Amino acid sequence: MAGPRVVIIGAGVVGAALADELSSAGWTDVTVVDQGPLPATGGSSSHAPGLVFQTNPSKTMTEMARYTVEKFCSLDVDGQPCFLQTGGLEVATTPERLTELRRRHGWITAWGIEARLLGPDECVELHPLVDRGRVLGGLLVPTDGLAKAVLAVEAQIRLATARGVRFLARHEVLDIRTEDERVAAVVTDQGEIPADIVVCCAGIWGPKVARMVGMNLPLTPLAHQLAWTGPVPALAGQTDEAVRPILRHQDADLYYRDRFDRLGIGYYGHRPMPVSADDIASVGSAGQMPSVLRFTEDDFAEAWAETQALLPATREAKIEEGINGLFSFTTDGMPLMGESPEVKGFWVAEAVWVTHSAGVGRAMAEWLVDGYCSSFDLHECDVNRFEPHQLAPDYVLARDCQNFVEVYDILHPLQPAGAPRPLRTSPFHAREQELGAFFLEASGWERPQWYAANEPLLAGRDIPVPNDWAARYWSPIVGAEAQVTRETVAMYDMTALKRLEVTGRGAAAFLQYLTTANVDKSVGSVTYTLMLAEDGGIRSDVTVARLGRDHFQVGANGNPDLDWFHRNLADWRHLPAAAGGGSVVVRDVTAGTCCIGLWGPKARDVLQPLADQDFSNAGLKYFRAKRAHIGSVPVTAMRLSYVGELGWELYTGADMGLKLWDTLWEAARPHGGIAAGRGAFNSLRLEKGYRSFGTDMTYEHDPYEAGVGFAVKMDKGDFIGRTALERRGTQVRRRLTCLTIDDSRAVVMGKEPVYDGETCVGYVTSAAYGYTIGKGIAYAWLPAELSTPGRSLGIGYFDRRVPAVVAEEPLFDPSMQRLRG
The missing domain is CATH 3.30.1360.120 (Probable tRNA modification gtpase trme; domain 1)
Structure with missing residues (x-):
């Protein structure tokens, strides 16, 4: 099958990956346009230093990075590899950072990637340029390395071209034509390209392209400094491009990579340097390339001094060249993926760095072809996750700049964002x-x-x-x-809980189709239920209160739920009245x-x-x-x-x-x-065993695994995800499991690895101390065979192994007498 007519805007690492993945899935009527030359188009991909560190507090981001590593390792261009698997080494020069590396080791272990904590001598053995006296320890991820971004673009272009994908270089996008609130064509300076689907992979130009369909993209291009030394005598004679692990010195906002006898130095410690997407030079008028700005030496002075302290061999070298390169930042540090809420067929895959590019390409391809993504949980990445105030230009600029400042900071899971605050206050x-x-x-x-x-x-x-x-x-x-x-x-x-009002004739039928439980009950009923995706994964959990015959109030989890309602409502309205279509209205009533x-x-x-x-x-x-x-x-x-x-x-x-x-x-x-x-x-709530969507259960889990199968009523008729659940059945291979901890000081925070002996078998989701039961509580995803009450396990917490025991749930009031009394 050729599939629908797809136009991808942007031929950087994301656009090229998406074209490759779509054509591999059988969609070959794909055109990729870019204003620049191929394969170095002039965007962020063309100057990216290529360091791929997979460690991330987000399981999804780590898994997308792992896929990028695996894919790039399989690619080459005429024998030139697209990935140099040197390993990645993060070093600590302060006790606080050493403690943080232990936490990071817990993340990467929990997400299933090999990593090791190292002592100072081991760090120097791996990277001899490091001053032994400065380093307290390190974290090594052997599969990290250097992505050759431009080569990876070219390799994926070749694969996609062989399947029939068209790549059009030097085509500037001027507009996106729409008809009846859906995309119809991409207008370029060299003509119009008909399209059923348009995917914006324009990177730093993303906000400019998105505005062509009236979409506000909360993304800011910010300059980030990258400098190259001249020859470093200690590296003289190095004939391979990179032989040492890529290195991060996060205490000073620095990273390093080899390039034969020279070093690349990346720096995040300077002042934020935001640039409007509208002010970025075009390909024709830019000097080196549009995404490269003049290097500001004064901003780099502290970085160079710290580099000479950490890597004494660089004292015999000089900085020969440097750039202020533009990259995309978002208000929460996550990518922007998904379809416009207002223009059908306009999709974005934005704010994606090289590290996650192939993973995002695969995720977007699955989402487009199948209607859902089966490889990754994308609930953190949905472009429609933002509240209206989070799209305000002042808010976006302030938070994006703050994320640049904090990119290497040690952040606590509960640490609130900075200015602007306060924004929303309750009447109380x-x-x-x-x-x-x-x-x-x-x-x-x-x-x-x-x-x-x-x-x-x-x-x-x-x-x-x-x-x-x-x-x-x-x-x-x-x-x-x-x-x-x-x-x-x-x-x-x-x-703060999101509240939606669903009214009109057909409201009950609409909610019946959207949810797993029977909500078509008497006025005054309140129902706990789930919303599923087509693959049977949990989209959200909600409460539905019937306040009138055609009036419902829904307690939801956030803006993605509102978007899900609206998307399905758009299809529902086209149904004849006899089938439940008609005058259903969904409103967000939270603010009022x-x-x-x-x-x-x-x-x-x-x-x-x-x-x-x-x-x-x-x-x-x-x-x-x-x-x-x-x-x-x-x-x-x-x-x-x-x-x-x-x-x-x-x-x-x-x-x-x-x-x-x-x-x-x-x-x-x-x-x-x-x-x-x-x-x-x-x-x-943890004493009572109540799940929290987005933490305890997400798109990747089904109701029976998550322990909320009671909210699924297979006898109520059709609903989204029902067919997939029938295929899956009720037998589970993994289970959300309650663990208790006797040590009152050993309160864990979430995302820690869980061990059976020396083997990591799962990870913690929610955790807290139970002040009624007098024990610590941690919920964790474990293989089903390990979820037997009484089983002893361990939780990796910094440098400790915390003893934990699988418990029956709920821990408090299992007979429900207090709730029902």
Whole structure:
């Protein structure tokens, strides 16, 4: 099959990889256009230094890097290899960095790639230019190395061309023509190319191309310094291009690579140098190439001094040449992949460095051909993951520059982003500030982690203090808030949760098709359910409350869920009314509403005297909803709880939110009620075994593996992913498993490797200390045969092996008496 007519804009490492992967999958009616010459087109690929370090806190990014390494190792151009597998060495010159390398070793081990921690002597043995007195240790990944980016482009161009793909050099894209809100053609300075699908792989020009279809791409080109020494006497006579491992000195924002008897030096420690995509020179008017700017020597002075200190042999050399090369940065450091939300057929694969290029090419090809990606979990990469404020130009510029500054920094998993903050505040924000809330950020929302006003609760409580790393962005108040929630009652600000409203005739049928459980139940029902992709992987988990015959409220996980609703709704509207099509409307109502979770054994004592409705167990059963007034505040009350206690999620309009808080607060105080933060919430939800989408389960997992198979009702009729689930069956080879840890200081943070003896068998997802059960909790993906309760395993945590035991779940209230009472 030739497939649809595809036009790829950009013939760098991503565009070439995508053309190769698409044509390998049978789509050969593919045209690749680029404004520059081939294979060195003048974009970032043409000047990239080529260092490929696979270690990344994101499992997806590591797996895409691993695929890039494997593919590039198999490519050559007339006998010239496209990858030099020298290994990658990261060195530590401070105790803090040495500790960080142990954490990084945990990541790469968890993601299944061989790596070794080295002592100082071993580092010098591998890279003799390093000063033994400066180095405390290192991390070696033997399969890392140097990608020859331009050669890799040429090799993939040749493979794709042999299958019929056209590559058109020196074709500048002027516009993208659309018809009926879908792409129709790419307009170039040499004519128009008809297209059913257009994929923007334009790199630093991506925002400019995306604007041609009205799409706002949160990407900023930033200059990054790369310099080359003259001959280094210690390297004299080196006839191979690279014989030493590529080297990273992250304490000083530096990296190094061989080039025969010279060294390449990359530097991130200088001031951010953003450039607008509109201001990048065209190929014809650029000097060396459009993505290369003049080298600013003053910005490199500190890098050169530090280089001479770490690599004393360079004192006998000079800097002979340098560039300020443009690369793409995003607000969260992840690629931008997926289809425009408004123009069908316009796709992007942007903000991708050489390291991940072939992996992204494969992922995009699978996504286009099959409708989903089977090789990688792309939930972190979806271009539609951003909230509207995250597309504001000022926000994008500030966060992209911050990501440049932090590219080699040691970042804690809970570390909040910097400016601009605050951006989104709930109606309760002033009261939370009065209570001394310590705020972290969630989708731009300021969300309390704990409250200083609760410090007196610590009296008489033995709250264990975790290890130093886990104790960052933590307070013992977290433990007290968790315990008080179990003892009396607590108020939680749940406003940051995404809320969607689905209305209109056919709304029930639409939601039935989108979700795995039966949501077409009586008015007042609340259903926990899943959304699946066509391959049966978990797309998200949501709660669906039926507030009227044709009125539903959906508790979602973020903007990708809203995009998923809209995409499927676009197809749904074309169905005849008899088949469920018609006037279904999906709206994001998050900003205009707010939510308080009122939970704990005394929650009913607080709420019932305030309410004009019956909130007894008979009056509102578990997983039911009703409208009521709490004092003078109209609310939608849903009886559900992710902390495992009696209570309700209470929703009202943003205009009435402060009044709701004050009303509940005044009523709760006589019962010992408190406000509690997200730290306590996370501990309580793990005690109850509740999963968190995006952390515990993602696109790569199916419901039965993740322990949420109860949310799948195969007898309810057709839904997205049903056929794939039937093929998969309920037998699982891996399982999300609960582990407990006896050592109260050994609290892990997530993404650590799990060992059976000396063999890494899985990785941790969510973790916290359970203040009710008195043990640490870690959920982990393990082979099914190792998920037997009572089995002893180990968790790799920095330089420790933490003993852990597989436990029955839930750890707290397995009979559900507290929730249903």
